[in-house]
Amino acid sequence: MDFGVLLGLAYQQFVDELHAHLAGYGFDDTRANFGYAVKVLAAESLTTSQLAARLKITPQGAAKTVEEMVATGYVERVPDPADGRVKRLVLTARCRELMARGHEFHTDFERRMVAELGEERVAALREVLTAIVDRSDSPDSLARTLRKL
Secondary structure (H helix, E strand, O other): OOOOHHHHHHHHHHHEEEEEEHHOOOOOOOOHHHHHHHHHHHOOOOOHHHHHHHHHOOHHHHHHHHHHHHOOOOEEEEEEOOOOOOOOEEEOOOHHHHHHHHHHHHHHHHHHHHHHHOHHHHHHHHHHHHHOOOOOOOOHHHHHHHOOO
16 A cells, blocks of 8 residues: 555544544534644634634635634634734634543543554654654744644
């Protein structure tokens, strides 16, 4: 199997397991595109256009994601203190709980991998994946943005 296909399938399996875990806690209305947006918004309140820029997606794509996140109760739009015409995106308490359950899953997933494959193999996998991500030479890449958080 091609390496890229293998990476993609592994990622999809991880996401499927994550969504099943979250659904077990009542978070059955998340979308795959929420993850990075939540991570970025957890660090700071942004406008939709700022979020688009950080995620390297179109403003239309960001607007659609934000609409879905507002509709499902994960994000609220609040007036900017400096300019009430501007709306900033703020994570709700429900979203903070979602994040806690997601973090719980990430920790448990890695723990299960260590139990199954051994600490050295999981550390090597983490090292390889990190090396792939670190190939980005763009100072404002999504990977570098998320690593700062």
